[in-house]
Amino acid sequence: MASSDPCEDVCFRYFSSTRLATRKILGCLDPSSYLIRILWFLLLIAWGVICLSVQGSSAAEPNFMIRARIGQKLVEGQPLNWSAQMVYLLSRDGQLVTFAPDEASDYEKTAPKFSGYSTAKMRAGLYKEFGGDYEISGTRHYLVVHPKGQKDLWADRFESLYRSFVHYFIVRGFQPQEPKFPLIAIVFRTQGEYQRYAIKEKSYLGANTLGHYSPRTNRIVLYDSTGGRGTSNLETGDWSQNADTIIHEATHQTAFNTGIHTRFSGVPRWLSEGLAMMFEARGVWDSRSYTRESDRINVDRLKEFKPYAAKRRKPGSLKQLIARDQLFRRDSSGAYAESWALSHYLCETRPQKYSEYLARTAARPIFENYTAKQRIEDFETTFGDDWKMFEAQFLRYMGKL
Ligand SMILES: [Zn+2]
Numbered sequence: 001m002a003s004s005d006p007c008e009d010v011c012f013r014y015f016s017s018t019r020l021a022t023r024k025i026l027g028c029l030d031p032s033s034y035l036i037r038i039l040w041f042l043l044l045i046a047w048g049v050i051c052l053s054v055q056g057s058s059a060a061e062p063n064f065m066i067r068a069r070i071g072q073k074l075v076e077g078q079p080l081n082w083s084a085q086m087v088y089l090l091s092r093d094g095q096l097v098t099f100a101p102d103e104a105s106d107y108e109k110t111a112p113k114f115s116g117y118s119t120a121k122m123r124a125g126l127y128k129e130f131g132g133d134y135e136i137s138g139t140r141h142y143l144v145v146h147p148k149g150q151k152d153l154w155a156d157r158f159e160s161l162y163r164s165f166v167h168y169f170i171v172r173g174f175q176p177q178e179p180k181f182p183l184i185a186i187v188f189r190t191q192g193e194y195q196r197y198a199i200k201e202k203s204y205l206g207a208n209t210l211g212h213y214s215p216r217t218n219r220i221v222l223y224d225s226t227g228g229r230g231t232s233n234l235e236t237g238d239w240s241q242n243a244d245t246i247i248h249e250a251t252h253q254t255a256f257n258t259g260i261h262t263r264f265s266g267v268p269r270w271l272s273e274g275l276a277m278m279f280e281a282r283g284v285w286d287s288r289s290y291t292r293e294s295d296r297i298n299v300d301r302l303k304e305f306k307p308y309a310a311k312r313r314k315p316g317s318l319k320q321l322i323a324r325d326q327l328f329r330r331d332s333s334g335a336y337a338e339s340w341a342l343s344h345y346l347c348e349t350r351p352q353k354y355s356e357y358l359a360r361t362a363a364r365p366i367f368e369n370y371t372a373k374q375r376i377e378d379f380e381t382t383f384g385d386d387w388k389m390f391e392a393q394f395l396r397y398m399g400k401l
Contacts, residue, residue: 063114065092068107070099078114080264081367088264088367092117093125094181094218096264116181119143126184141179146187147228157243158185158220161250164285169260172355176258183253185220185246194223211245213252215263220249247285251276262362266370269325271361273336274343277301293348298340302401305337309398318342318391322379323372345394350383357382 066089067076077091087104089097094116117125122143126136130145137144137151139159146154162183166176188194198205198221203214211222225241252272255261261272279285283295290296312334321327321342327335346354360378364370383390 063112064109065111065114066107067110068104070097070103074106076110090114092181093122094184096216096218114180116179119182122182122184130186138182141183142185143182144185144187147189147224150187153239154185154187154246157246158183158250161247161279161285162254164287165251165254165279166258168279168284168287169258172351174260174355174359176260179257181218183220183257184218185222185250185253188221188223189228191223191225194221197221210241211249213249213256215256218253218257218263220246220253222246222249244280247280248276251279259362260358262364262366264366265362265364266368267361268322268370268375269328270321270335270339270342271358273328274339277336277340278343278347296348297344297401301337301340304333305341305398308334308337309395313338316387316391318394319376319387323376341398342394345397346383349397353382 063078065076065078067074069075075089075091075097077089077097079087080090080096081088082101085100087099087101089099091097092115119138123136123138126143126145130136133148134145135148135151137146137155139155141162142155142158144155144158169176186197188197194211195205198209198212201214201217201221203212203221205212210225211220213220222242222245225245226239255272255275256263260275261267277298278296280300281296281298283290283292283297287296308331312331317327317338321335321338327338343354346357357379360382
């Protein structure tokens with residue numbers, strides 16, 4: 001999260017370049033140009049799928065696990081998508097691992113069903129990765145890596161946001177799933193440490209980014225914007241920026257791990273960012289304490305939306321935002337402001353339809369291009385196709401706030 005360009009979409013760029021003929025395994029192979037071990041590796045995965053159908057499973061995605069050595073590293077997880085060129089494996093620690101079949105050796109099928117690593121195993125892995133420089137605190141759903149002696153500042157806030165998020169969706173008729181693995185958040189002491197980690201992780205961020213959630217690693221990463229000088233008191237300290245970053249990024253992470261969004265299915269950016277920004281308002285993340293409609297307004301985003309709507313916004317831009325993510329590159333602040341405004345408008349005036357639309361986008365197949373045409377069709381199926389009327393009503397509503 002940052003003032004203008006909060007989040008990365010690194011995983012989606014990553015996938016779009018390698019969108020291949022899914023599961024047409026044998027059809028992809030040219031024996032003259034591939035090593036025999038590629039064939040064996042792909043057959044291992046294919047055999048998992050065949051066994052699954054013989055057992056009568058109706059699961060849309062194969063659920064079994066394989067283990068393979070990729071270079072020096074041993075990885076184990078669920079193959080999500082594969083071709084002769086690339087395998088996408090959901091690792092047991094929640095990260096997405098990609099590799100070419102010919103990079104794999106010593107592979108075997110290890111279990112008929114995917115299971116994430118235990119909290120103890122994940123914690124041990126984090127100790128190995130971050131050494132003695134940081135402390136790791138656990139809550140029911142989270143493992144938070146943070147500067148030593150600061151458990152009270154960080155860990156419970158992530159868990160508390162998780163609970164608010166789940167409550168918000170349960171009262172709207174959703175049945176959020178339990179995450180498959182402990183959720184990881186890493187809090188660095190300084191911006192420099194944060195940026196060095198982001199480069200190593202291959203997350204390409206803006207200079208002002210305060211934190212981010214990566215669907216590829218499934219981790220939240222941020223830094224203490226007070227440089228360790230802040231207090232946890234939001235009223236008197238300067239900790240509110242940290243709190244906002246946690247809310248925004250934990251909303252992304254929780255949405256992608258409880259089934260409100262689906263990782264790797266190309267969720268429209270306005271929808272995921274709009275949801276995260278809605279939660280920044282205290283009347284949304286703490287709806288039991290703050291019940292007025294005005295508490296549900298994200299004041300900062302409304303302040304950005306007003307001048308954007310008055311000067312830079314083009315008529316019909318709503319349809320463009322829904323069809324494509326390009327506005328985020330052209331006018332980042334306008335795109336974020338309009339994404340929040342649209343999400344807020346839909347939740348306040350058509351909550352049932354908004355829930356239906358979320359469920360529709362979450363049901364999309366993974367690793368499949370979500371075309372502009374399809375995005376428009378899905379939106380129109382839920383909200384109707386009278387765009388002129390829709391935009392007029394939206395702008396009228398926003399004009400009154
Ligand atoms: Zn975001």
